[in-house]
Amino acid sequence: MNKNLEVIDKIDEVFKDAKEILESAKNLNELEDNFRSFTGKKGRLTEILHNISSYSPEEKKIVGAKSNEAKNEIESIYNRKKNELSGNENKKFLNEYKIDLTIPGNRIERFHKHPITAVLEEASDFFTSMGFEIVEGPEIETTHYNFDALNIPADHPARDVWDTFYLLNGLVPRTHTSSVQARTLESKPLPFRVIAPGRCYRYEAVDATHLFMFNQMEGLFVAHNVKLSDLKGILEETVRHLLGAKKTRFRPAFYPFVEPGLDLDIECVFCGGRGCGVCKNTGWIEVIPCGMVHPNVFKYAGINPKEYKGFAFGMGFDRIVMLKYNINDLRLLYQGNLDILNQF
Numbered sequence: 001m002n003k004n005l006e007v008i009d010k011i012d013e014v015f016k017d018a019k020e021i022l023e024s025a026k027n028l029n030e031l032e033d034n035f036r037s038f039t040g041k042k043g044r045l046t047e048i049l050h051n052i053s054s055y056s057p058e059e060k061k062i063v064g065a066k067s068n069e070a071k072n073e074i075e076s077i078y079n080r081k082k083n084e085l086s087g088n089e090n091k092k093f094l095n096e097y098k099i100d101l102t103i104p105g106n107r108i109e110r111f112h113k114h115p116i117t118a119v120l121e122e123a124s125d126f127f128t129s130m131g132f133e134i135v136e137g138p139e140i141e142t143t144h145y146n147f148d149a150l151n152i153p154a155d156h157p158a159r160d161v162w163d164t165f166y167l168l169n170g171l172v173p174r175t176h177t178s179s180v181q182a183r184t185l186e187s188k189p190l191p192f193r194v195i196a197p198g199r200c201y202r203y204e205a206v207d208a209t210h211l212f213m214f215n216q217m218e219g220l221f222v223a224h225n226v227k228l229s230d231l232k233g234i235l236e237e238t239v240r241h242l243l244g245a246k247k248t249r250f251r252p253a254f255y256p257f258v259e260p261g262l263d264l265d266i267e268c269v270f271c272g273g274r275g276c277g278v279c280k281n282t283g284w285i286e287v288i289p290c291g292m293v294h295p296n297v298f299k300y301a302g303i304n305p306k307e308y309k310g311f312a313f314g315m316g317f318d319r320i321v322m323l324k325y326n327i328n329d330l331r332l333l334y335q336g337n338l339d340i341l342n343q344f
């Protein structure tokens, strides 16, 4: 038998096999592998032709034509089968992963501000509406601004009132935002009215009303003719606005950086003045320590106390939030417990 015919028979045989095998492929991967096993570099059809260079030109012509024909046929079977299988696979996918566009989406939880932030912003808005500016100071402070410049020299017994953390480098985490008062008096052109909200730190045993960290809002109003009646008017309006206080009273108190010093009390919001555990049966709750700026504080800042007057106050902010929302344990505000915080 002519070598030529032998090869042509082989090509026919390969084509028959290829047709059968490709037709029976069950998925795209299998089809792809089978296709390559015939037409790939080491495929059966390619192998048959590997010594075609030894054929005569006429033999080459016949064998070449035959093999091209077989290759084209195999390719068209492959393409048809591929379309069929990928159609099946798409259908299978769509059946398995049916999407129902009518199902309502997952609810996105709506969040809100932490109660302390919310009240802090409310108070800031209130004061800025009265012409106060917001100022800031460092939380790690020198003893000069935290004490000395506020008329609390090193040997002053009042230093014991503030249970201070002392850092190894001699600085202190500020015990009150009053340190911002001292800094502002030194640097800001007069007259001015400012508030300074911020965190403060004291060495205190943690209980329901005390933490080692707390929020305060300092206020300072300095001008030529500021009077005690200005202090009273503004702070009474503040507690009316923030806490809905109806009755207020001022009591004398001692703070080294004010003279006279006062405490602003509001009628107990829990018992309406009848007396309860929160107000220790007095019917009153202390909310804002305040007073007229002490002449010495002006002198430390290089301001003539005969020329300028001012009043200052320092609100314990956490306390305001507790009163506003009727919370009896300060720790609840700082534990990050969403069950609690989501109630606001």
Ligand SMILES: [Zn+2]
Pocket (backbone or CB within 6 Å): 268, 269, 270, 271, 272, 273, 274, 275, 276, 277, 278, 279, 280, 281, 283, 284
């Ligand atoms: Zn009460």
